Amino acid sequence: MLSCKDISRLVSESEDRALTRWENLGVRLHLLICRNCRRFSWQMKVLRQALRHFDTGMEKLQDDADALSTEAKDRIRQALQCRRQDHPG
Amino acid sequence: MTDDAPPTDAAVAAVHPEQWLERHGDVLYRYALAHLRDAHHAEEAVQETLLAALESRHRYTGKSTERTWLIGILKHKLIDHGRRQWRETPLDxxxxxxxxxxxxxxxxxxxxxxxxxxxxxxxxxxxxxxxxxxxxxxxxxxxxxxxxxxxxxxxxxxxxxxxxxxxxxxxxxxxxxxxxxxxxxxxxxxxxxxxxxxxxx
Structure with missing residues (x-):
């Protein structure tokens, strides 16, 4: 019988590899009877979706998160200008 | 991506390299910083991304927003940086x-x-x-x-x-x-x- 700890590991790994048929069945049966693991599995789903939309999330934090410093922007601008003069058009 | 109107056919050729830094620089930087956890590496990754984008700007088809296209390029740079950082200091x-x-x-x-x-x-x-x-x-x-x-x-x-x-x-x-x-x-x-x-x- 798989424990909740085993299930948490398998739910995580199911994102990185294909589970075997038995592992899949074990997870499914366990989720039927265990509310905590159902919640865990759902939380992993929320987390995955959030991370896939990370750029959108970063835009939401536009005002209070780290930004490029003025000096950094100047450096990058200069690098871009050099390149554009080398390769015009 | 509220400030980016979905590209239309007319916008296909219209990339604005001179505005990239102002429009997308901070988002690219935060994205890079969250991956690399190092301000210097993150700035480098943004610069490399914009330079690479400049060279391949004729390949921008307008199918995605300009920002999504730039983030796509950044992702490749992040793998390179990740590899370099990993070699410098392995996890152990x-x-x-x-x-x-x-x-x-x-x-x-x-x-x-x-x-x-x-x-x-x-x-x-x-x-x-x-x-x-x-x-x-x-x-x-x-x-x-x-x-x-x-x-x-x-x-x-x-x-x-x-x-x-x-x-x-x-x-x-x-x-x-x-x-x-x-x-x-x-x-x-x-x-x-x-x-x-x-x-x-």
Whole structure:
């Protein structure tokens, strides 16, 4: 019988590899009877979706998160200008 | 991407390199910083991205927004940087503290009892769309990612945010699949644990 700890590991790994048929069945049966693991599995789903939309999330934090410093922007601008003069058009 | 109107056919050839930095620089930088956890590397990655974009701007088809296209280029640069950082300091050298709540939650004895059952009831996180629309959710996620051990976070971000395949990460960084799965498991457990306390507190 798989424990909740085993299930948490398998739910995580199911994102990185294909589970075997038995592992899949074990997870499914366990989720039927265990509310905590159902919640865990759902939380992993929320987390995955959030991370896939990370750029959108970063835009939401536009005002209070780290930004490029003025000096950094100047450096990058200069690098871009050099390149554009080398390769015009 | 509120400031970016969806590209139309007329916009296909219209890229604006002179505006990239102002329009997208900060978002690219934050994205890079969250992956690389180092201001210098992150600035470099943004610069390399914009230079690469400048050279291949004729290949921008307008199928995605300019920003999405730039982030696509950035992702490739992040893999390069990840590989370099990994070579400089492999994960083994990092000192983990199993008691640190930001780390090792997977092995935290308080999370599971001896028989492997959860020791606490997990919370309901609700509808993903609802969570993702909340500014507090992203603030908590940002905070929790920042609290993760940098090297663990770098691998985790490559996999989950940039969506690099597990096999590719193993190849590029020279880690075994089993190790990778363990690191990703630890990352997810610690992030989950932190979010539950930070976001829903």
């Amino acid at each position: 050298e990092e000192n983990y503290s199993p008691d640190d709540p930001a780390d090792g939650a997977a092995n935290n004895p308080r999370l599971f009892d001896e028989s492997g059952h959860w020791t606490l009831a997990l919370r309901q996180w609700g509808n993903p769309a609802h969570a993702l629309a909340q500014r507090q959710f992203w603030q908590a996620l940002d905070k929790c990612l920042a609290a993760m051990p940098p090297k663990l976070a770098r691998i985790f971000m490559l996999r989950e945010v940039s969506g690099v395949e597990s096999e590719k990460i193993c190849q590029e960084l020279g880690v075994t699949a089993t190790n990778l799965w363990t690191m990703l498991y630890r990352s997810r457990m610690s992030l989950r644990h932190c979010l539950e306390r930070t976001w829903l507190a």
